[in-house]
Amino acid sequence: MELILALFLSGALLLIGFIFGRREEKKHYASIVAREEKLKHILIFNEKLPPGWVAGQPFYLVDGSVVISGDRFKQFVAGLRQLFGGRITSYESMLDRGRREAILRMKERAHRYGASMIFNVHLQTAVLADNNKKGQLVCAEILAYGTAWAIPENSY
Amino acid sequence: MAFNNPEATYSNPSPYAISGKKGNVNLTPESQTATIFKMLAKIVIYTVISLTVIYFSIRILTPFIPFSYEEQLADRFLDDMFTPPRTRSKEEKALAVLQRLAENLASHMDMPDDLVVHVHLSPSREPNAFATLGGNLIITQGLIDHMESENALSMVIAHELAHLKNRDPLTSLGTGIVVSIVTSVIFGDDSVISGLTQLSFSRSQETKADEDGLKAVQAYYGHTFGAHEFFQFLWLEYERGAQSDFAEFFRTHPDTVKRLRMIRDSQQGPRQEITPLPQAIQAIQRQLPDRSNRNRNRR
Numbered sequence: 461m462e463l464i465l466a467l468f469l470s471g472a473l474l475l476i477g478f479i480f481g482r483r484e485e486k487k488h489y490a491s492i493v494a495r496e497e498k499l500k501h502i503l504i505f506n507e508k509l510p511p512g513w514v515a516g517q518p519f520y521l522v523d524g525s526v527v528i529s530g531d532r533f534k535q536f537v538a539g540l541r542q543l544f545g546g547r548i549t550s551y552e553s554m555l556d557r558g559r560r561e562a563i564l565r566m567k568e569r570a571h572r573y574g575a576s577m578i579f580n581v582h583l584q585t586a587v588l589a590d591n592n593k594k595g596q597l598v599c600a601e602i603l604a605y606g607t608a609w610a611i612p613e614n615s616y
Numbered sequence: 617m618a619f620n621n622p623e624a625t626y627s628n629p630s631p632y633a634i635s636g637k638k639g640n641v642n643l644t645p646e647s648q649t650a651t652i653f654k655m656l657a658k659i660v661i662y663t664v665i666s667l668t669v670i671y672f673s674i675r676i677l678t679p680f681i682p683f684s685y686e687e688q689l690a691d692r693f694l695d696d697m698f699t700p701p702r703t704r705s706k707e708e709k710a711l712a713v714l715q716r717l718a719e720n721l722a723s724h725m726d727m728p729d730d731l732v733v734h735v736h737l738s739p740s741r742e743p744n745a746f747a748t749l750g751g752n753l754i755i756t757q758g759l760i761d762h763m764e765s766e767n768a769l770s771m772v773i774a775h776e777l778a779h780l781k782n783r784d785p786l787t788s789l790g791t792g793i794v795v796s797i798v799t800s801v802i803f804g805d806d807s808v809i810s811g812l813t814q815l816s817f818s819r820s821q822e823t824k825a826d827e828d829g830l831k832a833v834q835a836y837y838g839h840t841f842g843a844h845e846f847f848q849f850l851w852l853e854y855e856r857g858a859q860s861d862f863a864e865f866f867r868t869h870p871d872t873v874k875r876l877r878m879i880r881d882s883q884q885g886p887r888q889e890i891t892p893l894p895q896a897i898q899a900i901q902r903q904l905p906d907r908s909n910r911n912r913n914r915r
Binding site: 482533536537540541544547550552553559 | 656
């Protein structure tokens with residue numbers, strides 16, 4: 461009897477995760493695509509140093525960070541995946557959204573400085589969940605940072 | 617300094633390379649729900665296959681497990697299940713006769729070398745007999761009450777001895793564990809251990825026990841006349857409207873008609889003398905309400 465109740469409860473959590481997680485992901489992707497379009501004039505490079513001709517222009521440290529969480533459904537799919545091996549697709553889309561959101565936040569920061577280029581862009585990921593604790597949801601912080609240069613439009 | 621090519625534009629990430637989910641190189645293009653169903657199906661199939669393999673390997677391998685190990689198991693599971701009758705009572709004498717009868721029958725069967733048969737009497741009024749772990753054979757008072765000849769009693773005992781010979785109790789313990797694990801997972805039933813001492817045998821085990829038992833009766837008496845008596849009586853009772861007294865027997869011993877036919881088919885040639893029940897067993901028989909009635913019908 462207790463087992464049936466536990467099964468029912470976890471089934472309900474899975475369903476909630478599936479419905480809301482999917483809706484959330486769809487909404488998030490729509491917002492990401494729209495903002496990427498809006499901010500595409502800010503160029504980002506992983507090149508460490510800017511070209512010499514920007515010397516003397518103001519530059520700022522910009523960063524964007526996001527904490528993104530999976531849901532029960534994603535975790536369940538990942539758990540099944542770990543039995544057979546292979547790509548954990550449910551986490552792929554979660555981390556993809558996280559990376560792009562972090563870059564967007566960094567770009568928004570740069571936009572406020574009036575910057576149009578970010579050099580030396582790096583991404584860092586930290587897992588917030590304790591892997592030893594079973595049943596805990598996976599969530600990760602993704603941090604994007606770089607050096608934004610405010611270069612007057614007409615100079616390039 | 618300006619770009620050499622005025623047409624060239626640069627933006628990162630490129631809206632053409634990564635847009636939402638479609639065409640995103642960082643995502644595996646596959647449906648979540650399809651994947652999950654595929655994986656669940658895989659798990660179910662693998663579990664069913666492995667449990668089936670375990671189930672049948674138990675059935676094949678148990679005859680090779682030494683009997684001494686089965687005795688240890690029996691000590692653990694059936695420790696205080698049997699109470700010996702009072703000394704010098706009628707029951708003790710009857711039990712000695714039953715034990716001797718079982719040993720005589722066993723000597724006509726191809727028993728494992730180290731198997732020792734222990735016959736027990738149960739005070740239950742429901743007619744039943746069952747074989748269980750450690751060579752233990754339980755006969756109920758109700759069964760004795762319904763017996764009219766030694767041949768009929770021998771057939772029941774030989775049938776149970778055949779279960780012991782085929783190591784069916786141990787097989788049932790093993791397969792019972794597998795089955796109860798499955799049912800406890802599916803139905804959330806926690807009674808994994810409680811059902812283990814109530815071993816039930818499969819149809820094929822029952823049929824095999826019937827054949828072996830009948831052979832032993834044939835070897836012991838030289839004929840199988842009278843062996844069907846008890847089963848025929850059961851069948852008549854069942855036809856008349858199944859009594860609750862016999863429900864338990866039918867549950868553990870299905871296919872009474874098939875069994876009856878098998879015994880009947882083995883009765884070739886002229887009718888032979890039927891051995892009456894030994895005095896010691898007749899002494900513990902209790903009068904049944906319709907016993908005299910039944911005897912009249914037979915004559």
